[in-house]
Amino acid sequence: MRQVTSAQDAGRGGDRPGSGKPMISAARIKRRVRELGREISEVYADIDTPLVMVVILKGATVFAADLLRSLSIPAELEFVRPTRNRSGAAQRGRLRLAHMVAGSLVGRHVLLVTDIVDSGITVNTVANRIGRLGPASLRIATLLDRKAHREVEVQIDFCGFVIPDRFVIGYGIDHAGLYRELPDLHSLK
């Protein structure tokens, strides 16, 4: 069935975002994610419980799925789902967690996995919340680091790529809910 919403139209035809030269190709992402997997496996080689990967929904799902399969250590999967309040003057922009991890993190080694660190507020807020749940350690892995608009300091332990000040889509990362299926990363003009 032909859908006619403007968002769908934006995804069709020759000027579809993602039809041009990628910012970072799927092949390059694959190589880098494998390296990260090796790095992470080395850092956590001696822990005596499985690593807990806490994935920030939705943008980090594709990255996390590949990263998970690049690990040579046991790992569990948990998810958090931050949402931003769009209404109510006092609450505007305030981040809340629509879903929090299901299992206990007490004494566990936690790796927070995110798609992109921009202002740093999302990952920082989630890290603070996770930190209160008593993990033995907490580190952050991000596919992308865009430093141009950082508002809060974030200590990134594992980073795929540092990128310039461009909005990106693809490899799980969306614009208005679309383009997550693109295998490469593209900048949106």
Ligand code: IMP
């Ligand atoms: P921060 O809270 O400003 O660091 O923003 C991080 C979140 O904003 C990411 O997890 C993404 O969901 C979203 N985001 C930031 N930059 C981009 C982008 O270039 N493309 C798509 N989503 C983005």
Ligand code: MG
């Ligand atoms: Mg988004």
